[in-house]
Amino acid sequence: xxxxxxxxxxxxxxxxxxxxxxxxxxxxxxxxxxxxxxxxxxxxxxxxxxxxxxxxxxxxxxxxxxxxxxxxxxxxxxxxxxxxxxxxxxxxxxxxxxxxxxxxxxxxxxxxxxxxxxxxxxxxxxxxxxxxxxxxxxxxxxxxxxxxxxxxxxxxxxxxxxxxxxxxxxxxxxxxxxxxxxxxxxxxxxxxxxxxxxxxxxxxxxxxxxxxxxxxxxxxxxxxxxxxxxxxxxxxxxxxxxxxxxxxxxxxxxxxxxxxxxxxxxxxxxxxxxxxxxxxxxxxxxxxxxxxxxxxxxxxxxxxxxxxxxxxxxxxxxxxxxxxxxxxxxxxxxxxxxxxxxxxxxxxxxxxxxxxxxxxxxxxxxxxxxxxxxxxxxxxxxxxxxxxxxxxxxxxxxxxxxxxxxxxxxxxxxxxxxxxxxxxxxxxxxxxxxxxxxxxxxxxxxxxxxxxxxxxxxxxxxxxxxxxxxxxxxxxxxxxxxxxxx
Amino acid sequence: xxxxxxxxxxxxxxxxxxxxxxxxxxxxxxxxxxxxxxxxxxxxxxxxxxxxxxxxxxxxxxxxxxxxxxxxxxxxxxxxxxxxxxxxxxxxxxxxxxxxxxxxxxxxxxxxxxxxxxxxxxxxxxxxxxxxxxxxxxxxxxxxxxxxxxxxxxxxxxxxxxxxxxxxxxxxxxxxxxxxxxxxxxxxxxxxxxxxxxxxxxxxxxxxxxxxxxxxxxxxxxxxxxxxxxxxxxxxxxxxxxxxxxxxxxxxxxxxxxxxxxxxxxxxxxxxxxxxxxxxxxxxxxxxxxxxxxxxxxxxxxxxxxxxxxxxxxxxxxxxxxxxxxxxxxxxxxxxxxxxxxxxxxxxxxxxxxxxxxxxxxxxxxxxxxxxxxxxxxxxxxxxxxxxxxxxxxxxxxxxxxxxxxxxxxxxxxxxxxxxxxxxxxxxxxxxxxxxxxxxxxxxxxxxxxxxxxxxxxx
Numbered sequence: 001x002x003x004x005x006x007x008x009x010x011x012x013x014x015x016x017x018x019x020x021x022x023x024x025x026x027x028x029x030x031x032x033x034x035x036x037x038x039x040x041x042x043x044x045x046x047x048x049x050x051x052x053x054x055x056x057x058x059x060x061x062x063x064x065x066x067x068x069x070x071x072x073x074x075x076x077x078x079x080x081x082x083x084x085x086x087x088x089x090x091x092x093x094x095x096x097x098x099x100x101x102x103x104x105x106x107x108x109x110x111x112x113x114x115x116x117x118x119x120x121x122x123x124x125x126x127x128x129x130x131x132x133x134x135x136x137x138x139x140x141x142x143x144x145x146x147x148x149x150x151x152x153x154x155x156x157x158x159x160x161x162x163x164x165x166x167x168x169x170x171x172x173x174x175x176x177x178x179x180x181x182x183x184x185x186x187x188x189x190x191x192x193x194x195x196x197x198x199x200x201x202x203x204x205x206x207x208x209x210x211x212x213x214x215x216x217x218x219x220x221x222x223x224x225x226x227x228x229x230x231x232x233x234x235x236x237x238x239x240x241x242x243x244x245x246x247x248x249x250x251x252x253x254x255x256x257x258x259x260x261x262x263x264x265x266x267x268x269x270x271x272x273x274x275x276x277x278x279x280x281x282x283x284x285x286x287x288x289x290x291x292x293x294x295x296x297x298x299x300x301x302x303x304x305x306x307x308x309x310x311x312x313x314x315x316x317x318x319x320x321x322x323x324x325x326x327x328x329x330x331x332x333x334x335x336x337x338x339x340x341x342x343x344x345x346x347x348x349x350x351x352x353x354x355x356x357x358x359x360x361x362x363x364x365x366x367x368x369x370x371x372x373x374x375x376x377x378x379x380x381x382x383x384x385x386x387x388x389x390x391x392x393x394x395x396x397x398x399x400x401x402x403x404x405x406x407x408x409x410x411x412x413x414x415x416x417x418x419x420x421x422x423x424x425x426x427x428x429x430x431x432x433x434x435x436x437x438x439x440x441x442x443x444x445x446x447x448x449x450x451x452x453x454x455x456x457x458x459x460x461x462x463x464x465x466x467x468x469x470x471x472x473x474x475x476x477x478x479x480x481x482x483x484x485x486x
Numbered sequence: 487x488x489x490x491x492x493x494x495x496x497x498x499x500x501x502x503x504x505x506x507x508x509x510x511x512x513x514x515x516x517x518x519x520x521x522x523x524x525x526x527x528x529x530x531x532x533x534x535x536x537x538x539x540x541x542x543x544x545x546x547x548x549x550x551x552x553x554x555x556x557x558x559x560x561x562x563x564x565x566x567x568x569x570x571x572x573x574x575x576x577x578x579x580x581x582x583x584x585x586x587x588x589x590x591x592x593x594x595x596x597x598x599x600x601x602x603x604x605x606x607x608x609x610x611x612x613x614x615x616x617x618x619x620x621x622x623x624x625x626x627x628x629x630x631x632x633x634x635x636x637x638x639x640x641x642x643x644x645x646x647x648x649x650x651x652x653x654x655x656x657x658x659x660x661x662x663x664x665x666x667x668x669x670x671x672x673x674x675x676x677x678x679x680x681x682x683x684x685x686x687x688x689x690x691x692x693x694x695x696x697x698x699x700x701x702x703x704x705x706x707x708x709x710x711x712x713x714x715x716x717x718x719x720x721x722x723x724x725x726x727x728x729x730x731x732x733x734x735x736x737x738x739x740x741x742x743x744x745x746x747x748x749x750x751x752x753x754x755x756x757x758x759x760x761x762x763x764x765x766x767x768x769x770x771x772x773x774x775x776x777x778x779x780x781x782x783x784x785x786x787x788x789x790x791x792x793x794x795x796x797x798x799x800x801x802x803x804x805x806x807x808x809x810x811x812x813x814x815x816x817x818x819x820x821x822x823x824x825x826x827x828x829x830x831x832x833x834x835x836x837x838x839x840x841x842x843x844x845x846x847x848x849x850x851x852x853x854x855x856x857x858x859x860x861x862x863x864x865x866x867x868x869x870x871x872x873x874x875x876x877x878x879x880x881x882x883x884x885x886x887x888x889x890x891x892x893x894x895x896x897x898x899x900x901x902x903x904x905x906x907x908x909x910x911x912x913x914x915x916x917x918x919x920x921x922x923x924x925x926x927x928x929x930x931x932x933x934x935x936x937x938x939x940x941x942x943x944x945x
Contacts, residue, residue: 004789004791006791006792007592007595009595009598009599009602010599010826010830011599011602014833016834017835018833019831019832019833019834019835019836020566020831020836021835021836021839022564022566022831022832022836022839022840023564023836023839023840023843023918024839024843025839027842027843027845027846028842029734029838029841029842029845031845031846032845032846032849032868033704033734033735033845033868034868036736037704037706037735037736037868038734038735038736039732039733039734039735039736039737039740042606042733042834042837042838043606043834044603044606044829044832044833044834044837045830045833045834046833046834046835047830047831047833049566049568049831052568052572052827052830052831053568053571053572055830056572056573056575056596056827056830057572057575058592059591059592059593059595059596060572060575060577060578060592061577061592062589062590062591062592062595063577063578063581063584063589063590063591063592063593064577064581064586064589064590065576065577065578065579065580065581066576066580066581067576067577067579067580068576068577071582073582073585076582078582079488080488081579081580082488084532084535084536086574086579087536088536088539088540088543089758091539091540091543092543092549092550093542093543093544093545093546093547093549093550094542094543094546094549094758094759095549095756095757095758096549096550096562096756096757097546097548097549097757097758097759098548098549098554098556098560098562098757098759098896099560099757099759099760100556100558100560100899101546101548101549101554101556101759101896102548102891102896105546105547105548105552105896106545106546106548106549106759107545107546108541108542108543108544108545108546109542109545109546109759111542111545112539112542119526122524122525122526123524123526125520134618134619134622134761134762134818135618135814135815135816135817136815136816137803137813137814137815137816138618138622138814140813141660141813144660145656145659145660148659148660149659170804170815171802171803171804171805171806171807171810171815172803172804172813172815174803174807174808175803175806175807175808175810175812175813176813177808178808178809178810178813179657179660179661179812179813180660180661181660181661181662184807184808222514224514224515226515226518227515227517227518249512251524252520252523252524253512253514253519253520254514254518254519254520255520258518258520259518267816269816273488275579275580275820276580276581276582276583276816277578277579277580277581277819277820277821277823278578278581278582278583278584278590278593278596278597278819278820278823279581279582279583279584279615279780279816279817279819279820280583280616280762280816280817280818280819280820280821281618281761281762281764281816281817281818281819281820281821282816283762284816297656319656319659320652320653320655320656320659321621321649321652321653321656322622322653322656323618323619323621323622323653323761324559324560324619324620324621324622324647324649324650324653324749324760324761324763325559325560325619325649325759325760325761325763326759326760326761327759327760327761328761328762329758329759329760329761329762330756330758330761330762331761331762333539333542336539337535337539339526340527340529340530340535340538340539341487341529341530341532341535342487342529343526343527343528343529343530344523344524344525344526344527344528345523345524345528345529346487346529347524347526348523348524349487349489349508350487350489351512352508352509352511352512353489353491353496353508355508355511355512356491356496356499356500356503356508356511357499359503359505359511360499360502360503362503363502363503363504364502376503376505376511378512400586401588404586404588404589409582409586409589410585410586415804429488429489429491430488430489430490431490432490432491432495433491433495433498433499461588461589464588464589465588465591466587466588466591466787466789466791466793467588467787467788467789467791467793468588468787468788469587469588469785469786469787469788469793469794469795470785470786470787470788471785471795471797473785473786474783474784474785474795474797475783475797475798475799475800478612478774478781478783478797478798479783479784479785480598480601480612480613480781480782480783480784480797481598481601481602481605481611481612481613482598482599482602
């Protein structure tokens with residue numbers, strides 16, 4: 001058992017007057033503002049700097065991360081985050097640069113944006129990218145706003161009201177469609193785990209605005225009929241959207257632009273090694289084919305004939321800006337650093353090894369877990385605990401918790417929804433054969449224990465600071481903040 | 487390349503999966519296979535790479551060689567080194583969204599603390615785990631109000647940050663919402679004289695007001711307007727672009743805001759040429775099912791101990807898909823963590839001192855700059871850490887900024903592009919990082935520039 005004593009909240013410790021002092025004596029606020037404009041009290045706790053250090057160090061120690069262990073979370077691409085990226089982003093010339101700095105005194109920053117934009121366009125076969133959106137879902141929203149603006153301009157705004165989304169799609173796809181007022185049509189996958197082309201064709205019509213896909217899809221399978229799909233959607237007057245969450249499988253091998261996609265986003269925090277930071281910040285650049293370039297969100301980084309870089313805001317057809325300032329710029333620096341560290345050949349190799357690692361686990365777990373789509377996968381694959389559940393009552397959730405006990409992060413579970421008791425595994429290319437072997441062995445042992453002593457797996461985790469949490473109570477009696485005692 | 491694979495590993499693994507080569511393993515249909523190498527420069531060894539990227543950083547002299555009076559929604563503040571030292575720990579930096587709560591208790595607790603801080607600062611009942619930034623917080627807050635009221639129009643002050651209003655319009659076009667604006671009064675606050683008439687037909691889901699507003703002015707409604715909001719069922723939204731002001735000014739809940747949205751970059755997060763920053767949304771408890779994004783709740787585990795977990799996920803995209811309150815998935819967790827550690831380190835005293843110093847420096851700035859002949863404040867309303875200054879009629883904002891740049895000073899932001907009637911004005915900012923000496927040198931430079939302008943006119 002680890003030391004599981006609860007860590008007091010920062011609000012429950014400290015004393016008035018204990019905070020380390022960082023600023024010279026403040027001034028009486030009412031020297032400058034009328035009393036009516038001022039707040040009466042500011043009830044914030046005061047802890048010494050050492051207390052703050054210990055508090056957050058202890059919180060860090062209770063947080064699983066890539067740095068502490070293997071993180072095979074499907075569709076999340078939890079690869080190593082190189083520290084050179086951090087050092088580059090933290091340079092004062094980037095870190096202390098104000099977004100309203102005059103363009104000619106910020107040429108290095110805009111050049112960084114421009115070069116990343118060019119590199120992404122090259123790797124994914126698009127005409128141009130805007131680095132404006134702050135995350136993948138934000139990029140989806142931007143792209144659908146482009147579709148809406150495009151159809152409005154064509155005089156088809158009212159008619160094109162439907163977005164087609166395969167049932168394996170990420171939840172953000174239908175949620176983004178709803179945020180631009182589109183009706184969502186869900187498409188069933190076929191027996192091979194791909195979009196059913198015949199069914200797609202029946203769903204297509206003069207109301208089709210966009211078909212959103214990821215390729216490889218969330219089952220880790222390449223949509224091999226992709227050209228037929230994009231041609232059918234285009235023939236119906238619709239647009240193809242590429243969800244770049246799975247782009248780590250693709251680099252140097254195939255490009256969304258060449259598959260016929262019109263619009264796409266990337267998650268720089270997945271494919272391009274930016275740390276996820278516990279849920280963000282990410283970055284979700286969107287790329288478009290030539291005929292949509294004018295609609296990109298502002299600004300777009302450009303270079304003029306004299307080699308001067310600037311941010312282009314004067315784009316009358318643009319959907320407008322998606323966020324306060326230009327980009328998640330520190331991430332732009334990290335992503336460009338990563339691309340230059342690897343080069344074109346390195347990026348190609350990254351995707352190859354990501355696919356190799358996924359297949360290596362897949363063939364090994366086949367011996368004890370069902371793998372419903374028995375063919376080589378891309379960067380991730382899905383297994384199912386359905387048979388195990390029928391036999392022993394042990395579910396995918398239990399396996400996930402048992403993995404936590406053994407020092408591994410759990411895979412993504414219960415997604416995609418089309419596979420019952422789904423376990424979705426994405427190892428990424430930065431894990432060694434030895435790490436993968438250790439994980440496979442842990443999984444094998446969990447399966448054996450599930451059969452001999454199922455309760456033991458259902459009781460997991462026991463080696464973590466807390467056991468399974470009462471989620472029903474969390475939702476029914478929401479306790480979302482500390483309350484001062486009266 | 488950060489892959490650990492040796493040639494031997496690759497060979498053994500290919501054999502295990504039954505593929506003859508990496509190329510064969512990843513083969514795609516010929517028609518969509520890329521047949522040329524990627525058009526990306528060749529790999530650079532790290533030592534060369536560091537030099538190359540450092541050259542880009544060195545070309546941003548605005549960050550390193552100039553005294554800056556720029557603000558306008560992005561503020562330079564002092565951040566104690568302890569904040570980044572803790573936030574950059576690998577456990578925090580390289581974690582994913584805490585889906586597996588049992589191994590993420592530390593980060594979950596930190597987010598719960600962030601939510602609490604935002605409640606204490608805004609005076610509201612609950613806050614989410616963050617959204618992208620101040621502008622998207624406004625857009626998401628507006629959508630909450632639309633969903634709460636079933637109305638499809640929004641009324642916003644034109645003293646709200648222009649970029650925030652632009653982003654709100656981007657989102658509004660997607661949902662076919664109307665956005666109307668309230669004008670600015672002569673004192674720099676929002677002109678609320680037409681409010682009663684505008685709210686009468688109950689068309690507006692919300693009225694959004696920013697304080698301190700884009701001009702730096704304290705801008706909150708009074709009891710009379712609060713009654714109008716209540717009697718017409720219009721939701722008041724408070725917008726806060728400078729979170730440090732929450733340490734000094736009447737909190738949004740105290741003037742009746744049901745939803746507070748804003749930007750917390752000022753709490754420890756660097757300027758970073760505009761991002762990543764951290765948006766927040768706080769609200770009264772009746773909006774709990776409508777707030778977008780992640781929420782961390784405290785519950786108990788099967789051993790009876792307190793435990794933290796992501797909760798109320800039935801609002802979110804991965805459960806509800808097209809019926810979710812928002813499409814947000816990735817947020818700005820690490821920036822919110824930085825803010826949380828910053829607030830924990832400063833405590834009440836530190837935050838109050840920082841706020842007091844901002845007030846002092848902006849007032850010194852106002853006094854010194856407006857002592858220069860021809861310069862004057864455009865607005866009379868009290869300010870927190872920035873203000874609008876009118877330049878002498880003998881010159882232009884462009885000429886003043888250019889002359890200041892020759893003296894290595896970034897003198898503020900021109901407003902003409904957004905507010906044609908303020909084409910002779912600059913928005914200037916001072917924080918606790920602005921020294922008395924810098925302010926005095928700035929004023930002296932303005933004096934010189936005025937004298938040079940006069941001399942040139944005579945000649």
